[in-house]
Amino acid sequence: MSDPPYIPTLDDVARVAGVSTATVSRCLNEQQKVSAQTRKRVMKTIDDLGYTPNFHARAMAAKRTHTIGAIIPTMENAIFARGLQAFQETLHASGYNLLVSSNAYLPELEVEQIRALVARGADGLLLIGYERGQEVYDYLERRGIPTVLAWTFRPDAVHASVGFDNCAAMRMLADRVFSMGHTRIAVISGIAEGNDRAEGRLRGIRESLSAHGYDPDTLPVIQTAYEIENGAAAFEALMQTHPKPTVIMCGNDVLAAGAISRAKKLGLNIPDDVSITGFDDIELANILQPPLTTVHVPHRQMGRIAAQELINMVEKRSTGVVRKLEVSIAMRESLKQIS
Amino acid sequence: MSDPPYIPTLDDVARVAGVSTATVSRCLNEQQKVSAQTRKRVMKTIDDLGYTPNFHARAMAAKRTHTIGAIIPTMENAIFARGLQAFQETLHASGYNLLVSSNAYLPELEVEQIRALVARGADGLLLIGYERGQEVYDYLERRGIPTVLAWTFRPDAVHASVGFDNCAAMRMLADRVFSMGHTRIAVISGIAEGNDRAEGRLRGIRESLSAHGYDPDTLPVIQTAYEIENGAAAFEALMQTHPKPTVIMCGNDVLAAGAISRAKKLGLNIPDDVSITGFDDIELANILQPPLTTVHVPHRQMGRIAAQELINMVEKRSTGVVRKLEVSIAMRESLKQIS
DNA sequence: ACAATATGTGTAAGCGCTTACAATCGATTC
DNA sequence: GAATCGATTGTAAGCGCTTACACATATTGT
Numbered sequence: 053m054s055d056p057p058y059i060p061t062l063d064d065v066a067r068v069a070g071v072s073t074a075t076v077s078r079c080l081n082e083q084q085k086v087s088a089q090t091r092k093r094v095m096k097t098i099d100d101l102g103y104t105p106n107f108h109a110r111a112m113a114a115k116r117t118h119t120i121g122a123i124i125p126t127m128e129n130a131i132f133a134r135g136l137q138a139f140q141e142t143l144h145a146s147g148y149n150l151l152v153s154s155n156a157y158l159p160e161l162e163v164e165q166i167r168a169l170v171a172r173g174a175d176g177l178l179l180i181g182y183e184r185g186q187e188v189y190d191y192l193e194r195r196g197i198p199t200v201l202a203w204t205f206r207p208d209a210v211h212a213s214v215g216f217d218n219c220a221a222m223r224m225l226a227d228r229v230f231s232m233g234h235t236r237i238a239v240i241s242g243i244a245e246g247n248d249r250a251e252g253r254l255r256g257i258r259e260s261l262s263a264h265g266y267d268p269d270t271l272p273v274i275q276t277a278y279e280i281e282n283g284a285a286a287f288e289a290l291m292q293t294h295p296k297p298t299v300i301m302c303g304n305d306v307l308a309a310g311a312i313s314r315a316k317k318l319g320l321n322i323p324d325d326v327s328i329t330g331f332d333d334i335e336l337a338n339i340l341q342p343p344l345t346t347v348h349v350p351h352r353q354m355g356r357i358a359a360q361e362l363i364n365m366v367e368k369r370s371t372g373v374v375r376k377l378e379v380s381i382a383m384r385e386s387l388k389q390i391s
Numbered sequence: 392m393s394d395p396p397y398i399p400t401l402d403d404v405a406r407v408a409g410v411s412t413a414t415v416s417r418c419l420n421e422q423q424k425v426s427a428q429t430r431k432r433v434m435k436t437i438d439d440l441g442y443t444p445n446f447h448a449r450a451m452a453a454k455r456t457h458t459i460g461a462i463i464p465t466m467e468n469a470i471f472a473r474g475l476q477a478f479q480e481t482l483h484a485s486g487y488n489l490l491v492s493s494n495a496y497l498p499e500l501e502v503e504q505i506r507a508l509v510a511r512g513a514d515g516l517l518l519i520g521y522e523r524g525q526e527v528y529d530y531l532e533r534r535g536i537p538t539v540l541a542w543t544f545r546p547d548a549v550h551a552s553v554g555f556d557n558c559a560a561m562r563m564l565a566d567r568v569f570s571m572g573h574t575r576i577a578v579i580s581g582i583a584e585g586n587d588r589a590e591g592r593l594r595g596i597r598e599s600l601s602a603h604g605y606d607p608d609t610l611p612v613i614q615t616a617y618e619i620e621n622g623a624a625a626f627e628a629l630m631q632t633h634p635k636p637t638v639i640m641c642g643n644d645v646l647a648a649g650a651i652s653r654a655k656k657l658g659l660n661i662p663d664d665v666s667i668t669g670f671d672d673i674e675l676a677n678i679l680q681p682p683l684t685t686v687h688v689p690h691r692q693m694g695r696i697a698a699q700e701l702i703n704m705v706e707k708r709s710t711g712v713v714r715k716l717e718v719s720i721a722m723r724e725s726l727k728q729i730s
Numbered sequence: 731a732c733a734a735t736a737t738g739t740g741t742a743a744g745c746g747c748t749t750a751c752a753a754t755c756g757a758t759t760c
Numbered sequence: 761g762a763a764t765c766g767a768t769t770g771t772a773a774g775c776g777c778t779t780a781c782a783c784a785t786a787t788t789g790t
Contacts, residue, residue: 109746448776
């Protein structure tokens with residue numbers, strides 16, 4: 053039962069096929085360097101023996117893993133799940149594998165995970181957002197690990213990145229809200245501390261406020277983790293404030309979903325009693341009742357581009373570009389005109 | 392810029408600290424075997440040099456990776472995301488890492504991924520469902536890889552597994568549906584072929600049908616992939632059938648969400664015009680309008696138990712148990728009594 | 731005081747691959 | 761026909777770590 057299982061190695065294959073280990077290795081990695089006849093024999097042996105190359109031995113000898121690491125805040129958030137899926141598919145198409153870690157939005161965990169992925173020989177890294185200690189960037193630079201930052205964009209970016217301008221996007225939505233006659237805005241934001249996306253979105257609203265002659269400091273804001281229940285609680289709290297807001301802008305669709313569901317429980321009608329907006333345009337946004345006005349973000353495209361750029365960097369075809377993606381407003385019934 | 396970066400190795404640490412490589416290794420793995428004084432000096436050197444152990448070298452030498460592999464159908468499905476999160480957290484608490492692959496419900500991809508994870512030295516494997524070729528189980532057995540199957544349960548199980556009885560669960564819900572006066576049931580099922588969960592759920596409904604004196608072969612069923620849009624389309628199609636169903640039972644909550652949203656578009660009221668049920672009880676179920684009657688499944692608990700059992704197996708404390716989890720019905724407004 | 735036993739450390743043999751370099755051989759060139 | 765060359769194949773040196781085993785000291789019991 054628990055004998056040490058017999059696991060064929062490359063040496064076994066070489067011996068059985070009557071060639072050197074180098075030849076077997078070449079059959080696996082550089083087919084054209086082996087004569088058709090030999091290759092056929094070796095391949096048959098590999099098959100007969102049920103040989104699978106040992107990944108670690110390979111990584112050590114070749115100093116390449118064809119593996120890309122990604123560290124995301126959480127897998128439970130649909131937007132990352134979706135972008136990551138596209139990222140993975142693109143990698144796969146180019147023969148790369150994906151290694152994922154999630155850090156529950158904890159920066160200190162991220163550092164640890166970066167080290168772990170590097171120790172595992174990731175050829176490149178995908179990180180979310182821009183905000184992290186300079187020492188992290190230095191470390192990556194020193195180890196020569198190509199890195200792409202996703203879900204983030206800044207005009208002054210010095211690192212390879214792909215994303216959109218969270219601040220500008222939310223400001224655009226806020227401008228739209230103003231143009232529809234709203235003046236009493238309240239906000240359910242993600243935790244801005246250490247999260248440049250959440251921070252940017254919040255800032256976008258404040259900028260719009262200023263531009264329209266309001267004092268951004270009087271903006272009612274509740275910051276909370278991205279969970280439905282939190283959105284619900286925050287909604288209820290904000291509706292207690294006086295004067296009551298005419299619109300509640302949410303940091304993402306999940307918070308907005310919570311807000312809508314709580315509104316219903318409180319017997320409030322959306323958008324007649326209060327308008328609600330989201331951010332991300334996940335599938336859910338369109339099946340909520342009422343459908344949610346939100347900022348549409350091309351998550352899949354972002355994943356695809358990030359993967360492509362990372363591969364280019366790993367294969368020395370690029371030294372890192374900054375890609376800005378465009379977002380748009382998905383106007384739906386949850387936001388209504390105020391007379 | 393692109394000099395080969397200097398990466399300190401264990402040898403470097405040993406040299407600088409003035410000890411042997413064995414001692415450094417011991418500091419990292421078996422602290423108690425090293426004198427406090429030496430250890431302190433070594434640790435300082437490690438810190439000074441910014442040394443990180445090379446994972447692959449470690450794996451090769453020790454033949455242990457402290458890594459558990461998991462292969463799930465998709466990360467885009469909230470139920471797996473959630474269970475996996477719990478799985479991961481439990482592993483992490485015991486010092487194990489998680490390596491995830493997703494196979495988009497393609498069995499042939501699963502085989503490939505199992506080999507890849509084994510080649511990467513996974514100490515154990517988490518697989519979803521029971522249905523796969525015997526040769527896969529043989530392979531795992533031969534290589535001595537502890538494996539736990541999750542999201543599945545059978546009384547006659549011969550492999551370690553944790554899950555619930557999909558058939559019995561859905562049958563319980565169908566019985567309930569009957570008890571509320573429904574007789575004209577239609578079903579939007581996941582693709583049953585190669586997916587024992589989907590197949591079991593469908594079978595559960597058919598069993599209930601038989602038990603209540605109906606011919607299970609006349610049951611209108613549409614099988615489709617688990618996507619909102621597919622649920623919507625299937626709903627519309629099923630509502631064309633004559634006689635019209637009084638309830639549409641869905642293979643999971645996502646399909647049900649699609650059905651509800653399409654109903655709304657068609658001007659149909661749920662549950663007055665037709666009742667709808669789901670399966671899984673994801674967060675969404677409770678914020679749908681109307682809230683969805685569904686089968687509540689303890690996904691997190693399943694993830695936790697699977698992780699614990701896998702660790703026990705890897706560490707030879709168990710040879711694999713079969714755990715059955717209980718599910719319950721979450722009664723909400725989408726299912727109503729028929730007079 | 732001496733053997734027996736702990737304790738701390740070093741030596742060196744792998745783990746299973748890749749790849750630089752060398753070797754072989756028939757084909758091509760002049 | 762000797763020199764040259766390209767195509768195949770083999771030899772063997774690592775890659776960075778763990779760990780069995782050997783060795784030197786320190787501790788203990790009698």
